[in-house]
Amino acid sequence: MISLYQNDTIAALATPPGRGGIAIVRVSGSGARAAFDVLFKPAGKQTVESHRMLFGRIYDGDALIDECMAVLMLAPRSYTREDVVEFHTHGGDQVAHQVLEALYKIDVRPAEPGEFTRRAFLNGRIDLSRAEAVMDLIGAQGELASRAAVRQLTGGVSAFIRALQEDVTDLLAGVTAALDYPEEIEEDEAAGETAVKSRALAEKLLAACNERAARLLDTGFEVALCGQPNVGKSSLLNALLCEDRAIVTSIPGTTRDIVRGSLLIGGLRVNLSDTAGIREEADTVESIGIDRARSAIKNADLVLLLLDASQPLSAEDEALLQETATCPRQIILNKCDLGEAFSLPGALKISAATGKNIDAVRALLSEKAGIPSELPLTSERHMRLARKAAEHLLSAAIALENGEPLDLAAIDLHTALETLGEVTGDRVDEKLLDSVFSRFCVGK
Template identity: 40%
Template sequence: MRDLSGTIAAEATPPGRGSVRIVRLSGPQAVVLLKSLFVPQGPLPWERPRCLCLGAVRAPGEGILDRALAVYFRSPDSLTGEDVVELQVHGAPGVVRGVLDLLGAGGARMALPGEFSYRAFLNGKLSVMEAEAVNALVDAETEGQAAGLAGGLHGGIEGELRAMLEEVLDLRAGWEAGIDFPEDVGDMGLAGSLERLRSMVGQLEGLVRAAPALRYLREGWRLALVGPVNSGKSSLFNALLKRERALVTPHPGTTRDVLEESVQIGGYPLILMDTAGVRATSDPVESLGVERGLKAASVADGAVLVFDGRKGWGDEEEGLLGRLNGAPVAIVANKADLGIQAGHMPAGTFSVSAVTGAGLERLSERLGVWMEAAAPKGREVLSSDRQVEALRGALAGCLAALRTAEEGRGEDLACGGLVEAQRALEACITGGSVEDLYDRIFSRFCIGK
C-alpha cells in the first residue's frame, strides 16, 4: 500500500532556469521544517500566516544557500487543507535542488505526482472534477486553450451534473412508487417523467457531442492539406509553419507520407498535415501515400484543398472535393504570383501564393474562425476522457430508461436504465471508488500539483 501521509515537498514551478521558483510543503511538519532552514530577516512567517516574509535559507551550521521569501498557510485555510509553506527562491536549478535536499534531510518526503491535489480532495478543498480541470488547464499552451479549459474550473458543469443526478433519483423514486402503488401515479405522472427524461437525454447528448472539443483544446484541431500533385501543398505547409519542414521540389509526387506539425493560429493549437498529391499512379509506393493522405483527410477536423491556380479548377479537383468528409474545407488556388486562370472555381476560393505569402493571412483568419467555432465554450468543457466516458454511460442509461418506458415495457425495467445513469453520474462527479482514486486519477497529474 502506498504511503500517502506525512509532510511532502515538491517544486510547484516547472523545472528549468527562471527568475523565481517555488518549493511547496504540505503536512503536519511544514512549519517545523520551515523553522529548520529559514532564517527570517523581519516578520516571522509562522507568526504571520499568508504574509510573504523575507529571509535566508541555510542548512543548520552552514552558509546561506539563498535569500528567499516564505509564506505560511495555516490549516485548514490552505491549498491542501493542511499546513502549507511555500518558499520562493531564486530560479537556479541548484538552489531548488539544495532546498529540496534540506527538506528531505529534515524528514519531508518528495511528493508523488498529483499528491497536493489529492490531499486537497481528501480535505474537501477540491472536487475530483475541479482537480481534473486544473490539471487540464496547466497543459494549455495557447490562449484559446487556456480560456476554454478554465471553464471547467468554476464547477459549472459539476453543478449541472449534480442537478441531473437529483433528477434521476427523483424519477427513480417516482417510478418505484408507481410499481408499488400504480393507482396513485397514473399516466399523467408517466408523461411528465418522460418529458424530464427526454430533456436529460438532450443535455447529456450535448455534453457528449462537445467531447471532441476537449481533444481540440488539448491536442489541437487537425487540418489536412490535400490536392492534386504539385499544387503547392508542401509549400503551403511550410509557409503556415514558417519553416522549411517539408520537402518541396518541382517534381510531381514529391510528398509520400503524411507529415504532421503543430502550429498556433488565432490562439488555438492546430495540427497541420501535409499529404501526398492525389493522382492515378502505377507506382505502388506513391499510391500507398495517396491512400494514406486521403485517409488522414477523412478523419481530420477540416481540410484545405490546394490546387494550382494557374491551371484552374477542373474535374480532378471537383472529384477530390467530393471525396472529403463533411468537415469544413477551404479551397485554395495557389501560385497566385504566377497569375490565376480565369474561369469557374467554387465560391469563396482563396487566392494565395505559398511563395510570396500573399493571401495567407485571410486563409489563417478563416482557420481561426473554424477553430473558435469548434472550441467548447465555458461550462461545456469536460476536462478528462474519464468524464466523457462516464457521461456516455449516463446517456446510455437514460436512453435505455426512456425507450423502455416509451414502449410501455414497465417502470420496473425502465428503472434499470435509471440505476445505470445514476451510477455513471455519481462516478463522473466523485471519480468512483475512493480506495484507488489516487492511482486512477491523481497519479496522472504532474509532480508539484
Template identity: 35%
Template sequence: MTDQNHGGDPDGRQNQADLIAAIATATGPGAVSVVRLSGFGADKALAQVFVAHLDPAKNPRAMVYGQLVHPQSKELIDRVLAVYFPAPHSFTGEDSAEIFGHGGSTVPRLILEAVLAAGARLANPGEFTQRAFLNDRLSLDQAEAVADLVAAQSEAEAALAVRHLEGTLSAKIKPVIDQTVDLQAELVAILDFEEDWDDDQRDRIIASLGRVYGKIFDLAEKGKNLRVFRDGLRIVLTGLPNAGKSSLFNALLGRDRALVSPRPGTTRDYLEAMVSWDGLRVELVDTAGLGSESGAESGAGSGDELEGLGQALALRELKDADVIVRLRSITQPGPDQAPQTWDGEKILTVWSKTDLAPGPLPQNSLGVSALTGEGLDALKQSVLKKVGLVKGLKPEIVPNLRQRIALEAALERIGQARQALLDRLPPDIAALEVSLALESLNRITGRVLTDDILSQVFEKFCLGK
C-alpha cells in the same frame, strides 16, 4: 466502488495525511523556485529548516524572510521567503508551507533535500491536487482542469481550462444530478406502492426523464463538437505534386520551412508545424503530392520508390486529419487524379496559385495565392467553419474524454429508463436504469470514486502539482 463523502472534519486537522514535499517549479535556469510541503507536521518541518526573526506558523499566510538551512548540519543553503498556510485554508486543505528560494538546477534540489531530511517524503505526481480533491477543496473535474491549465499549449486551451477550474462543468452537472436523484427517489417510492401507480404519474416521470436526457445530451455534444478547444486542430495539406502545398504551408507559417521547387515530387517526408489561429492550437501538415501531375497512371517520376513511400506517409496523415485542405492548381484545372480514399466530410477543396488565374474563379470556390497572400484569411475562416467554429467563440464547457464517456453512459441509461416506462414495463427497471445513470454522473464530479478514476486523473499530473 465507494460512495465517499470526503473531508468531513470541519477543522480539517485531525485526519491530515503524512507530510509530502516537492519542487513545484520547473527545474533549470530561472530566478525563483518554489518548494511545497503539505500534511501533518508541515509547521514543525518548516521550523527545522527555516531560521528567521518571525515564525511563519505564528504569522500564517504572510511571507517571512529568512535563512534556509539543512536540519542536521545547519549549513546555510539559501536566503528564502517562506509562507505557512494552516488547514483548512490552503490549496490542499491541509497544513502547508511554501518556500521561495533561488532557481536553477541545484538550489531547489538542496532545499527539497533539507525538507525531506526534516521528515517529509517526496510527493507523487499530482498528489497535492489529489489531496485538494480528497479534502473537498476541488471537485474531480476541477482537479482535471488544474492539469489542463498547466498543460495548455494555446490561449484557447488555457482559457477553457481556467473556466473549468472555476467549476463551470460541476455547476452545470449538479442540477442534473439533483433532478436525477429526485427521479430515482420517486421511482423507488413507487416500487413500494406499485398498485397505486397511475398513468399521470408515469407520464410525468417520462417527461422529466426527457428533460434530463436533453440536458445531458447537450453536454455530451459539446464534448464532441468543441473538442478542438482541448485537442487543437490538425490540418493536412494534400493535392497533386506541384499543386503548391509546400508554398501554402510556408505562407501559413510565415516562414520558409518546407522546400519548394517547380519539380514535381519535391516533398517526400511529411512536415509538421504549429501555429495559433484565434488562440486555437493548429498543427499544419505538409505532405507528398498524391497521384501524378501529368495524370498518368503511375506517380510522376514514375518508378521512384521514394515517391511511393512519401505518398504512403501522406495517405496515413490524411486519416488523422481534422480538416484536409485539398489544393488544386488553377493552372491545371483538368480532372483531379488524387485518390479519393478519405472521408469526404473533412475535405476543403481550394484553388491554388490564383495569381496565375486567367479569369475569375468558379463561383463559390475558395482560392489562395501563396505568392501574394491572397485568400489566406478566407481559407482560415473556411477551415474553422468546417469544424463548426464561429469566430470569437469561447466555450464555457467542453467535457474531456473521461467526462464525455460518463455523460454518454448516463445518457444511454436515462434513455433506457424512459423507454421502459413508455413500454409500460414494471417501474423497477426504470429505477435501476436511473440509479446507474446517477452513478455515471457522479463519476464526473468524483462523488462516485474508483481507484481507476483516481489513477486515470492524477497520473497525468506533473510533480509538485
C-alpha cells in the same frame, strides 16, 4: 499507491526543472510547520504569521543553502487544506534539490504526481471534476482549451452535473411516492410523466458530449495540405506559419517527407501537415512520401486540396478531386496572381506568393473546426460517464413506456444518479483516484 486518507508530509518542486529565476519547493501535511521552523531562519525582526511572505535563509542542518523567500499557509486556508509551506529559492536545479534533500531528512517524503491536488480533493476543497481541470489547464493547448479548463476549474461541470443530479433525484422521489402511495397516485400517470422527463434528461446529457470538439481542444485541429507537385503547398504552409518552414523550389517533387507546423487561430491549436505532391511517376523516396501524404489525408480533420489556378484543370487534378471527394475538404485555387484558367464552386482563390487571401484561409480553418463556444463536457472520462447515465435514463423511460413496473425504472434511475456522482467524485474509489491523478505532474 497512496492510501485514501493520509496526511503525512510531502514535498516536491512546484516549478519546472532547469534554469530559471526562481524555483518553488512546496511542502504539505502535518509536519509542514515544523519543516518551516527547522529549515528557515527569517531575517531581522519579521513576525512569522500565516500567509505572509518572509525573507530569510534556508539551511540543511548548519549548512547554508540559499537566501530565499518563504511563506507559511496554515490549514485550512491552503491549496490542500493542510498546513502548506512554500520556499521560493533561486532557480536552477541545485538549490531546490538541496532543499528537498534537507526536507527528506526530517520525515518529509517526495510527493507522488498530483498528490497536492489529490489532497485538496480528499479534504473537500474541490470536487473531482475541478481537480481534473487543474491538469487540463496546465496542459492546455491554446486559449479555447484553457477557457474550457477554467470553466471546469471554477465549477462549470460540477454545476451542470449537480443540476442533473437534482432532476434525477426529483424523478426518483416521484417514482418512490407512486410506489409508496398507490391509492393516492395514479401509477400510469406517474409513469408517463417520468418517462418523458427521463428521456429529456438523457437527451440533455448526450447533447453535452461533443467528442470531436473535446478532442480538438485537447490535441488540435489536424489539417493536411495536399495536391499535385508544384501547386504551392509548401508556400501556403510557410505563409500560414509566417516563417520559412518548408523548402520551396520550382522543381516539382521538392517536398518528400511530411513537414509539420502548428499555429493558433482564434484560440485553437491548428496542426498543419505539408505533404509530398501526389503524382504517378515518382522515384522510391518520393513514392514513400506520397504514401505518407495519403495517410495524412486520411487522418486529417480537414484536407486543403490545392490546385494551380493559372493552368487548366488536368486529368491528375480531376483524379485528386475524386480521391478526396469523401474527405472533409476545402478546395484552394492557388497562384491566382498568374491568372485564373478555371474556377470551381466553393473554392477559395489565393496566392501563397503574394499573400492574397491568406487571412481568408485562416478564417476558414477556424470556421471549419466549428468549436461551440459553450461546451459543457470536454473530458473523455466525463463524457463516458454522461453517456452511461444517459443510457440508464433512456432504459428507465423505455421500461415505463412499455408498462413495466415502476420499481424496475427506479433501479435504472438510481444507477444514473450514481454514475453522475462519479463525475464530481461523490462516489470514488482508490482505483479511480489513481487513474485520475497519475496524469498529473509532480508538484501539483
